[in-house]
Amino acid sequence: MKRVAIAVAAVLLLGAGVAAAATVAPPKGPVSISLPGDAGMAFKPGPGVGAAQASCLTCHSSAYVSTQPVLSRAQWTAEVVKMRTAYGAPITDAQVPPIVDYLTAQYGKP
Template identity: 55%
Template sequence: MKKILFQIGIASLAVFAALLVRGEPFKIELPPETSSFKPAKGVEIANAQCLVCHSVEYVSTQPPLPRAFWATSVKKMREKYGSSIPDSQVEPLLDYLVEHYGAKTSGAPAVSSAASTNSIVAAVEPESKTPEALGTRFGCLACHGPDKKIVGPALKDVAEKYRNDATAHAKITEQVRNGGSGKWGPALMPPFPMLTDEEIKILSDWILALK
């Protein structure tokens, strides 16, 4: 039995090595997100900034810790791991995390993803809906520079790709709604179900007009 297992292991390593030599890409399928952050003021920042790298459960399963813990965590993400959380969003993000997942809470899990997107949007105070403001608030500009690649492609490159595509708005809407990877490389774009149709159209019109 041990000999058979050893042979299987050697065969698996051989296949893996062959794929590396041939340069064939590996595709990693991440499991679908099953929870969403609690709907409240600041949830749009958590969705835009935290979900780029973490699942909701990564946050919701932490013990109810004080603000200093969350502040240290956010600082580490920015300074050690290159997170592009703007200075203006740090304190509102900390307010949200402390209020709903920190020492003021019992550490209860996040609400089910079946919760209405409208309830999430309604819980957030109205803010500017210029494309630049939306791009900053929802984290678009943290991963996509207008004219340079950051994590994802430059927005001007997206505009160029879809310049003469009659279905460009639909494709951008689908990407924003569902997220995914593979169109511009292996980097995973998280879904943004909290954006309204109006907000996606504002962003889409802006992106496609870039030259």
């Protein structure tokens, strides 16, 4: 806190919000963490869940779907198309309808 107080005083003196600082050395050496993967989250069961798992979970958790507002079929279709065209998801034309059916049934409105 003392160092912060010194920095604050320097900021007030210079009046610019930027200050030459007390020295803080850049970090050295490694840091390792272990991320929890999907932390136990999974798609709801239902017809087409396998297609959704295969196409969606490669890149992101099921929370990307389950935390969305209750989307319409047209909105879920737009999301699936966006995943294919903007984010390069390898979803074929034939795979789109079963995925959209699943998302609309489990996470959407008709």
